[in-house]
Amino acid sequence: MDDVDRAKERELEHRRLSVESELASHVETEAPLIINGERCCVDCREQIPMERLAARPNSVRCIECKEIREQKQKGYR
Ligand SMILES: [Zn+2]
The missing domain is CATH 1.20.5 (Single alpha-helices involved in coiled-coils or other helix-helix interfaces)
Incomplete structure (x- = not known):
């Protein structure tokens, strides 16, 4: 028991x-941005590189926009 x-x-x-x-x-x-069936960055609307999606399937931003966003978030604290 x-x-x-x-x-x-x-x-x-x-x-x-x-x-x-x-x-x-x-x-x-x-929510990912999809244009013509391709996953695109929600900020700059550039296509997200396949390698990035393979490493981070939940990515909704390209590396550049992700870094900008992270820097902004750090700045708010
Ligand atoms: Zn971007």
């Missing part, structure tokens, strides 16, 4: 953690 309880507890914990990470990633994720 103890094993069953522990397994249930672990399952609940696992579910809680996956919900939390889902919420966290939701904050980071913005």
Whole structure:
């Protein structure tokens, strides 16, 4: 019986953690801009390089715009 309880507890914990990470990633994720079927940067509308999408499938910005945005965000703090 103890094993069953522990397994249930672990399952609940696992579910809680996956919900939390889902919420966290939701904050980071913005709707991608798609032009002519290509993923494009939401800021400058340039096509996002394939290598970047391969490394970061959730990217909605090109590297340049991402860096500009990160610098702006740092500046606000
Ligand atoms: Zn851009």
